[in-house]
Amino acid sequence: MQGKCGLFFESYREENALLVGGFQKARFAALLAVLCACPFVLNSYHLSILILINIAVVGAVSLNLLTGMCGQISLGHGAFIGVGAYACGALTLQGVPFLVALPAAGCITAATGMLFGIPSLRLKGIYLAIATLAAQLILQYIFLHWDAVTGGSTGLAVDPPNIAGLTFDTDEKMFYLSLGVAILMLVVATNLMRSRHGRAFVAIRDFYLSAEIVGVNLFAYKLMAFAVSSFMAGVAGGLWGHYLQFVTPEPFGLGLSISYLAMCIIGGLGSIQGAVFGAVFLTLLPEVLTWLSDVGSSVFPAASLYLVAAKEGVFGLVLVLFLIFEPEGLQRRWRLFKAWCKLFPFAY
Amino acid sequence: MEYYLQLVINGLVVGSIYALVALGFVVIYKATKVVNFAQGELVMVGAYACFSLTVEMQLPFLLSFLLTLGFSVVLGLAIERLVLRPMIGEPIISVIMVTIGLSSILKSLVQVFWGTQIQVYPQVLPQEPYFIMGVPVAPVYIAAFVLSALLFAVFSAFFKYSRLGVAMRATALDQCAAASMGIGIKSIFALSWCIAAVVSSVGGVILGNINGINSQLGHLGLKVFPAVILGGLDSLLGAALGGIVIGVLENVCDGAAKQFLGLGGFKEVAAFIVLVIILMVKPYGFFGTKQIERV
Numbered sequence: 134m135q136g137k138c139g140l141f142f143e144s145y146r147e148e149n150a151l152l153v154g155g156f157q158k159a160r161f162a163a164l165l166a167v168l169c170a171c172p173f174v175l176n177s178y179h180l181s182i183l184i185l186i187n188i189a190v191v192g193a194v195s196l197n198l199l200t201g202m203c204g205q206i207s208l209g210h211g212a213f214i215g216v217g218a219y220a221c222g223a224l225t226l227q228g229v230p231f232l233v234a235l236p237a238a239g240c241i242t243a244a245t246g247m248l249f250g251i252p253s254l255r256l257k258g259i260y261l262a263i264a265t266l267a268a269q270l271i272l273q274y275i276f277l278h279w280d281a282v283t284g285g286s287t288g289l290a291v292d293p294p295n296i297a298g299l300t301f302d303t304d305e306k307m308f309y310l311s312l313g314v315a316i317l318m319l320v321v322a323t324n325l326m327r328s329r330h331g332r333a334f335v336a337i338r339d340f341y342l343s344a345e346i347v348g349v350n351l352f353a354y355k356l357m358a359f360a361v362s363s364f365m366a367g368v369a370g371g372l373w374g375h376y377l378q379f380v381t382p383e384p385f386g387l388g389l390s391i392s393y394l395a396m397c398i399i400g401g402l403g404s405i406q407g408a409v410f411g412a413v414f415l416t417l418l419p420e421v422l423t424w425l426s427d428v429g430s431s432v433f434p435a436a437s438l439y440l441v442a443a444k445e446g447v448f449g450l451v452l453v454l455f456l457i458f459e460p461e462g463l464q465r466r467w468r469l470f471k472a473w474c475k476l477f478p479f480a481y
Numbered sequence: 482m483e484y485y486l487q488l489v490i491n492g493l494v495v496g497s498i499y500a501l502v503a504l505g506f507v508v509i510y511k512a513t514k515v516v517n518f519a520q521g522e523l524v525m526v527g528a529y530a531c532f533s534l535t536v537e538m539q540l541p542f543l544l545s546f547l548l549t550l551g552f553s554v555v556l557g558l559a560i561e562r563l564v565l566r567p568m569i570g571e572p573i574i575s576v577i578m579v580t581i582g583l584s585s586i587l588k589s590l591v592q593v594f595w596g597t598q599i600q601v602y603p604q605v606l607p608q609e610p611y612f613i614m615g616v617p618v619a620p621v622y623i624a625a626f627v628l629s630a631l632l633f634a635v636f637s638a639f640f641k642y643s644r645l646g647v648a649m650r651a652t653a654l655d656q657c658a659a660a661s662m663g664i665g666i667k668s669i670f671a672l673s674w675c676i677a678a679v680v681s682s683v684g685g686v687i688l689g690n691i692n693g694i695n696s697q698l699g700h701l702g703l704k705v706f707p708a709v710i711l712g713g714l715d716s717l718l719g720a721a722l723g724g725i726v727i728g729v730l731e732n733v734c735d736g737a738a739k740q741f742l743g744l745g746g747f748k749e750v751a752a753f754i755v756l757v758i759i760l761m762v763k764p765y766g767f768f769g770t771k772q773i774e775r776v
Binding site (some may be wrong): 391 | 516564567568571573574575577578579581582583584585586587588589590592593703706707710714744745746747749750753754756757760761764
């Protein structure tokens with residue numbers, strides 16, 4: 134545990150706390166208070182962006198567990214999120230209450246993820262990436278053609294989430310629900326990384342042979358990484374489907390998988406905090422571009438015409454530039470910023 | 482029976498284009514160990530460049546084809562220098578993601594310049610079909626097959642006999658040893674991207690002549706993965722065979738699924754189901770170097 138100056142632990146309990154020290158606790162409390170106040174201040178458009186950010190945080194953290202922590206590249210995460218959305222939607226349509234359907238959707242997605250994670254025992258690196266790419270395309274095909282469950286290309290119309298009589302049908306209510314789920318998942322992920330299982334993941338990522346030598350069961354832990362990650366992806370998907378109240382195959386394409394990987398990389402691979410930064414950054418990026426084109430269209434009327442194409446191009450450009458110039462992502466910038474704050478008037 | 486023969490012939494043509502794209506992929510992977518997810522977009526950019534020269538600038542087809550090849554060389558050099566060179570020595574996921582980012586950039590550039598609707602090439606070859614075993618085959622199909630076979634022959638000879646080809650093989654085998662024998666590794670990397678861009682744009686031009694082009698052409702690049710995994714990631718022969726086999730297989734499976742199961746669009750996944758099976762059984766493919774570390 135890296136102790137800050139002036140921070141002395143008097144018990145193991147203190148040392149093992151999730152938030153160390155008063156300032157950190159105060160900071161997180163302030164952040165939480167600001168987030169909880171959002172629905173009273175923002176309009177419903179901005180709130181909907183925040184909800185999407187919350188959902189993206191869950192997805193990005195789940196992928197970062199798999200790819201960042203355990204080193205298993207997955208190009209199929211978008212499809213796993215889709216599995217969650219379809220599973221949750223289909224279950225609630227059968228009359229299963231949302232509070233049961235969401236974890237159940239997570240479990241179904243976990244099973245799917247484990248199924249496609251089995252090759253990870255034999256495959257590494259590029260071969261695993263290609264295997265998960267195949268998973269992505271096969272699952273997409275299933276979404277489109279298993280009409281009985283997924284409704285084919287017309288999709289599923291889903292009711293807003295309903296927990297114990299309380300219907301989350303407005304953006305305000307949905308915001309609190311998604312925020313709650315996101316925080317829960319963040320806490321779970323953070324604690325998982327502090328446990329022996331999390332350390333086993335990191336050991337596998339760093340070097341699989343030494344991990345095996347110190348007694349990490351590679352297959353079990355790789356499967357576990359796939360399971361935990363897919364479970365969270367399924368929860369994110371379930372939330373997403375119920376928020377949009379409509380589940381169709383289009384959003385869960387390869388593009389979604391890639392943008393989640395991009396969130397992990399832009400935020401910082403292997404860092405929970407980084408995944409949050411990446412999710413916020415990449416969800417806001419298209420909104421900022423839309424805003425820019427609104428501003429730009431008063432000068433160049435044709436600007437909005439190129440917006441769709443430009444969004445993808447800017448996404449690619451941001452990704453390439455981050456990989457070349459800031460491979461450790463935004464969380465490194467944040468760390469540098471914190472160090473700068475600590476040292477402020479002096480440079481050492 | 483004729484139905485399936487037609488499917489096989491279509492598959493052979495599409496497969497020969499897959500093989501071309503896979504050739505580019507394999508050349509890059511062999512020399513630089515970079516997995517290029519932007520291979521399909523290189524096809525698309527080549528196809529659009531040639532389209533632009535023939536239709537919008539009214540140049541004769543052969544001239545614009547040659548100019549397209551020149552353009553591809555420049556594009557390959559630029560990509561290698563600007564995007565891939567800074568990534569030397571980075572972890573594999575970063576290299577994968579950088580080529581994915583590259584593919585997004587290329588796709589969006591194409592959409593900005595040419596829009597998203599289907600564009601049709603002017604007729605270059607005659608329309609009257611030849612008959613092979615009673616099945617009508619358009620001349621453009623035959624030209625496509627012959628052209629890819631020719632390119633494969635040229636490149637096989639290049640790698641086997643020319644100094645540069647030998648240097649590329651040496652680099653593929655052991656970069657350090659090659660460098661210490663005086664081979665310029667960086668120029669080899671650049672050259673392999675040029676070759677990849679050139680063969681891909683040839684594939685793009687052929688495809689444009691068959692079906693017309695649109696901005697979704699880049700999806701073709703995904704089909705490269707089953708082809709090269711089947712043949713082996715670092716084998717030219719494997720790329721050729723893998724491309725052809727995947728092309729025929731997906732067409733026949735698609736036809737069979739349509740006929741017996743009433744399933745549409747099975748073409749999209751047939752290759753990937755095969756891919757998963759190959760990865761489980763024989764991950765290094767049929768001709769690939771068996772150097773994969775097994776956990």
